[in-house]
Amino acid sequence: MRDTAGATEAAGRAGATGWSHGFDLAPPHGALSDWHGLDAFLQELTELAVHAVGGTDSCSVTMRRRGRLVTAASSDGLAPALDGLQYDVEAGPCVCSLENGEEERG
Template identity: 40%
Template sequence: MDNTSPAPLADLNAELFSLLAGSPGMGEFLEHVVVLASDVVDPAAACGLTAHRDGQPFTAATSAELAARVDEIQYDADQGPCLEALHTGRAVWVDDLSVDVRWPRYRMPALAAGVASSLSLPLRVDGHTVAALNLYSVQARAFTSPARQFAEAYAAQCAAALTLALRHASQAQVEEQLNAALASRSVIDQALGILMGQQLCTPTRAFQLLREASQHRNRKLRDVAADVITRVTGQPPQEPSVSRATPSEFVRYGS
């Protein structure tokens, strides 16, 4: 597919708004966004979406476990391309992390995790950066100029869909959906730990097993993860307690 032609972008715009209309909540919509981003920009790339909650960044959705791990490296280091995109509202491109020295505390752990190049794109709602769409590749120079241009156009479409969703959501709905996204990620992480111990596998392989089970059973990833936890522990997963947030806390972050 020629990603730079108008037709695919028009098709993606229609698909995004169809997904928005058909998703029961913000968390499910964001999961669709990251999977679609990986599919259309670079199927070999891992995609994650970083949002802001109670003064802290968190990963709201991922297409692969690598994205979650690399996001966490940045949160721990308090620096990195996704955080820079969030804070500045500008796209951040890493062509070859092995020679890019902008974020010294992030660079070596990210290289060790397997990342060689990345692209972080801000999502803006009503003039404010509310999230960053992050693509990570194990190959250097993975994001060529045409790929970056297409990814930026896709991110703009995602921001438009997110704007519509937030404008039509009540304060209570936004609170509930952000809380659900946080809780869902926690449940998935617990299940990954169990699968890694059982299968003696990497986080990436554990995530693949969860994703395959989700697709095969046509069930949400979070629900499949909860089944794993309940089957092993005999109890439903423990979800984190979260404080209340307002839509303005979600929207008024970044530039």
């Protein structure tokens, strides 16, 4: 049994309060409802994000596993390659976001 009422209500509140920044929460909610595991959810989320955010070519999710930064999911092959460069120099938007909880500003 799945409890989707709470998630649907939260999605409605997100749109009403504006914190979703125009991102349609229905597709990610659907991905959660059709749960196939974290890896599949993150993969779908990165692909949805590329389509939802105008002017975006690629998207990835960076996580720390066993003390190392890793790309947990990506919308395509470009994102992990760029992530790897950031991990090597320990700088860049993914590293900054993970370390500080904020996007890097140049």
